[in-house]
Amino acid sequence: MSGTTRSQQWYAGDSRDAFIHRAWMRRGLPDHAFDGRPQIVICNTWSDMTPCNSHFREIAEHVKRGVWESGGVPLELPVPSLGETLLRPTAMFFRDLAAMVVEELIRANPVDGVVLLGGCDKTVPSLLMGAASVDLPTLMVTGGPMLNGSWKGRPLGCGTGVWEMSEEVRAGRMPRSDLRRAESAMIRSRGHCNTMGTASTMACVAEALGMTLPGNAGLPAPDSRLLELSHTAGNRIVEMVAEDLRPSAVLTREALLNAVRAVAAIGGSTNAVVHLLALARRVGVEIGLEDIDRAGRDIPLLADVQPAGAHLMEDFHRAGGLDAVLGQIKGRLEPSVTVSGCSLTDQISGRASTDLTVIRTADEPIAHQAGLAVLRGNLCPDGAVIKPAAATPELLRHRGRAVVFDGIEDFHARIDDPELEVAASDVLVLRGCGPRGYPGMPEVGNMPLPRKVLESGVRDMVRISDARMSGTAFGTVVLHIAPESAAGGPLGLVRTGDWIELDVERRVLRLDVPDEELAAREPVTAAAPPAESGWEHIYRAHVEQADRGAGLDFLAGTRGSFVARESH
Numbered sequence: 001m002s003g004t005t006r007s008q009q010w011y012a013g014d015s016r017d018a019f020i021h022r023a024w025m026r027r028g029l030p031d032h033a034f035d036g037r038p039q040i041v042i043c044n045t046w047s048d049m050t051p052c053n054s055h056f057r058e059i060a061e062h063v064k065r066g067v068w069e070s071g072g073v074p075l076e077l078p079v080p081s082l083g084e085t086l087l088r089p090t091a092m093f094f095r096d097l098a099a100m101v102v103e104e105l106i107r108a109n110p111v112d113g114v115v116l117l118g119g120c121d122k123t124v125p126s127l128l129m130g131a132a133s134v135d136l137p138t139l140m141v142t143g144g145p146m147l148n149g150s151w152k153g154r155p156l157g158c159g160t161g162v163w164e165m166s167e168e169v170r171a172g173r174m175p176r177s178d179l180r181r182a183e184s185a186m187i188r189s190r191g192h193c194n195t196m197g198t199a200s201t202m203a204c205v206a207e208a209l210g211m212t213l214p215g216n217a218g219l220p221a222p223d224s225r226l227l228e229l230s231h232t233a234g235n236r237i238v239e240m241v242a243e244d245l246r247p248s249a250v251l252t253r254e255a256l257l258n259a260v261r262a263v264a265a266i267g268g269s270t271n272a273v274v275h276l277l278a279l280a281r282r283v284g285v286e287i288g289l290e291d292i293d294r295a296g297r298d299i300p301l302l303a304d305v306q307p308a309g310a311h312l313m314e315d316f317h318r319a320g321g322l323d324a325v326l327g328q329i330k331g332r333l334e335p336s337v338t339v340s341g342c343s344l345t346d347q348i349s350g351r352a353s354t355d356l357t358v359i360r361t362a363d364e365p366i367a368h369q370a371g372l373a374v375l376r377g378n379l380c381p382d383g384a385v386i387k388p389a390a391a392t393p394e395l396l397r398h399r400g401r402a403v404v405f406d407g408i409e410d411f412h413a414r415i416d417d418p419e420l421e422v423a424a425s426d427v428l429v430l431r432g433c434g435p436r437g438y439p440g441m442p443e444v445g446n447m448p449l450p451r452k453v454l455e456s457g458v459r460d461m462v463r464i465s466d467a468r469m470s471g472t473a474f475g476t477v478v479l480h481i482a483p484e485s486a487a488g489g490p491l492g493l494v495r496t497g498d499w500i501e502l503d504v505e506r507r508v509l510r511l512d513v514p515d516e517e518l519a520a521r522e523p524v525t526a527a528a529p530p531a532e533s534g535w536e537h538i539y540r541a542h543v544e545q546a547d548r549g550a551g552l553d554f555l556a557g558t559r560g561s562f563v564a565r566e567s568h
Contacts, residue, residue, distance in 0.1 A: 005241070006136070006561065007039040010110035017568050021110065029073070038072040038112040038241040040234070043102055043131070045123040047081035052120035052192035052199060053143055055221055062227045063115050063141065066234020072113070072241070074234065077105060079130075082122040084199075091122045092468065093440025095129075095278075096543075096552045097535060098122065102130025107561050111136060113241040115233055116211075119143030119192045119221075121471070124202040125275035128211060129551075132247045132282045133558045137240040139339040140211045141233050142203035144221035145313035146191035156186050157195040157306035159472025163446065170416075171454035191221025194313045195306040198471035201268035202275065204322050208262035210250045210338030214347045218321040220314055240339060248558070251283045254334035257295045258344055261332055264296035264371035265325050267308035267389040269471025270479055273372060274441075278549030281556045289374040289383040289547050293507070296371020301389050302328055302360045307474040308389035309366065311358045319358035323349050328362040375478065377510035378518075379490055379500070382482035382547045384464070384509055392460040395476040396504040399512070400427040400462055404496045406526040407432040408444050416451040424458040427500045431491045432526025434466035434484025435543045435550040439528055439536060441466075441480075446473035462502055464509070466491055466546070478502065478509060480546035485525050487545060492523035 010021045011034040022034050042063055046056035060076055067074035080098035082091040106114055114131055118124035119142055131138045149156035165182060168174035192199035200218065207217040213233055219226045256276055263272045273292060280287040302325050305311050326333065326348050335343035353359035360366055367389060375384045388396060403426045405411035411430055414420055422428075428447050435441045446469040449461055463477045466484035483489035490511065494500075499512040511518070531537045542552040 005036050005038055005112045007110035007112050008036055012036070017566055020568060033073045038238050039110050040067045040072045040074050040113045040115060040237050041077045041106065041109065041111045042074060042115045042117060043077050043079045043106070043127060044117045045079060045081040045119070045127065046117070047083065049086055050081040050083035050120050050123070052084070053081060053123060055190040056117045056119070056143060059117055059141060059143060059227065059230045062230035063234040066231040067238060070235045070238035072238040077109070079105065080126070082120065082126065084121040089438060090440040090442035092442065092550070093539065095122045095126050096555055098126035099129040100555060102127055103133045106131060106134045106136065107563060113237045114138040115237050116140040117143065119199060121198040121202065121271065124206055125279065128206065129279055129282045132251055132279065133555070134561050135246050135248050135558050136561050137237065137245055138247050139213070139233055139237055139240065140206050141230050142206055142212060142216055144191050144219045144223065144226050145194040145200055146187065146221060147189040148194055148312045148314045149186040149188055151182050151185045155306070155310070155312050156182065157312055157472065158186055158193040159197050159470055160195045160306045160474065161186055163473050167448060167454060167459065170448065170451055189222045193472055195472045196267055196269070196303060196308065196313070198269040198271040200313050201263060201266065201272050201471055204262055204266055204268065205259045205272055205276070207322055208259040208326070208344070209255045210336055210344055211247070213340055215321065215323065218313055218317040220317060236339065243341070245339065245341070248283065249337050250339060251279065252336055253285045253287060255336040256280055256285055256287055257291065258333050258336055260292050260295040261299050261329060262322065262326065264299035265301065265329050266303040266322070267301050267305065267370060270372055270385050270387050271468055271471050273385050274468070274480065274546055274550045277547070278551040281549050281551055282558065284557055292372065293374035297369060299329060299332065299369070299371050300362050300365030301367040301370030302362065302365055304358055304360065304366055307472055315355070315358045319355035320351060320353045324351065324353040324359045327351065373504050373507060375504070375507050375509040377508050379464070379494070379509050379511045380481045381490065382545060384478050384481045386478045386504060388504055390474040391476040395460060395462050396502070398462050398502045400425050400500060402427050402429045402494050402496055402498045402500050404429045404431070404494055406524055411447060415448060418452065420450060420452070422450045422453065424453050424456065424461055426461065428461055428463040429491070429494050430463070430465035430467060431485035431524065432528070434486055435546060436540055437466065437484055437486025437525065437527040439540050439543070441468050441546065441550055443468050443470045445469035445479045446475055446477050464500070482545045482547040484545065485523070486527040488523060488525070490518070492525055493518050493521045
């Protein structure tokens with residue numbers, strides 16, 4: 001082969017540096033591995049500390065087979081793996097750190113093409129963001145959901161079941177021994193959450209963006225067809241290097257809005273908003289919260305999957321998966337470029353759902369308007385987000401008295417206090433949990449209800465915060481309030497007893513307090529103590545607000561793959 005690939009800048013010729021590069025990589029590789037054939041790096045987020053991605057070594061082996069078969073050289077590259085359920089203070093705190101490492105390692109190495117292996121919540125956006133900033137030919141393989149859980153004859157959704165059962169225990173309606181036994185019934189196999197939580201949502205987002213091969217999203221982790229797709233991905237990335245098909249051709253404004261429409265149709269996670277906004281900032285596409293609201297507003301909800309519905313991701317795949325969903329909204333999609341080489345609209349098969357109880361038709365949807373709603377008002381001048389599909393319809397228009405908590409520790413200390421003055425009609429307000437204030441914008445916005453309210457039989461209240469919530473959660477929960485209280489946002493002016501108005505149809509969230517009274521109040525930031533770690537110093541100094549994706553300001557934009565200086 002001719003020496004035209006990027007990796008030949010390292011391997012070609014007889015210089016001392018070329019000798020070093022080849023010699024140290026020879027350990028079993030033949031001469032022709034360095035003759036100009038594509039060097040394909042597999043960015044693997046496998047980790048024992050990220051159980052959702054525990055099967056990625058096997059997936060990587062099948063990608064390698066495809067790369068070898070098509071004339072490339074596969075090389076596995078471990079990159080930071082963010083385990084959603086374990087990391088403190090929150091995995092979101094490390095999303096941009098992981099993305100930065102992915103970007104720098106791809107750029108710094110002799111790489112011609114990239115395969116990204118992601119699954120658990122933050123691994124997908126961090127990989128996409130990092131790779132997009134380098135802009136070498138790239139595709140993603142998402143690792144798939146776990147098999148359906150079952151408990152006492154009914155579906156048990158990963159994450160969703162936790163929120164449901166823990167509240168039943170607190171209400172005294174379920175013994176703790178049952179909660180303990182449900183653990184193994186919920187997690188039955190390898191793979192990420194089997195609900196339409198953030199992991200499943202981001203897998204669908206990756207496919208709707210055009211960054212995976214068709215049929216990847218929703219394909220269960222234990223399904224052998226995922227290994228077949230991984231092999232095909234290895235084939236395809238070698239072709240993409242020859243075609244010079246890069247993320248900059250795929251991750252366009254049209255693709256990002258297609259992803260928003262897909263999220264609306266599947267009843268996807270609110271977390272998709274901050275990840276899509278951050279990705280847009282990386283690739284230089286102007287998309288804001290109003291664009292997200294408009295793109296998703298008239299999209300029907302078609303996937304009857306927890307937490308917005310009744311079924312699980314194994315059922316979703318069996319019924320036709322994302323392909324069947326996109327087929328129903330094809331007329332609303334743009335013909336954006338995908339890694340398969342054809343447009344998103346052209347690769348939709350046209351096959352209908354095989355189970356209309358799981359994936360509905362656009363003529364008979366679960367709801368006619370399912371998009372994530374963006375709210376405005378004096379409480380959130382830069383926006384806030386709510387997921388109407390997972391809310392109680394009667395609470396989507398509500399006026400209630402605020403009960404304020406200054407930080408998550410204050411919340412935990414008082415929420416079950418029998419002396420807490422709270423009623424089901426009140427609005428729970430949590431502040432100090434935004435990107436800067438926590439730090440990291442944790443998934444605590446779906447606050448557990450007060451015990452006295454639970455014991456009365458109530459299972460939902462209006463809750464508002466500058467935090468996020470798990471994509472597996474549900475309820476009438478307003479999130480991502482911007483600016484956050486720690487950045488001087490008006491959430492810091494709320495006092496217990498104030499009246500708050502929520503009207504999702506009108507896209508309004510407002511504090512019903514006269515402007516002159518608010519001007520006289522001293523804001524409460526409820527911010528975290530001063531930073532201790534080096535990363536926290538960097539993060540808190542540079543993190544942007546939720547309406548801009550909660551990313552680091554200096555990471556916006558792409559920087560390409562060129563490295564000016566040699567290493568020796």
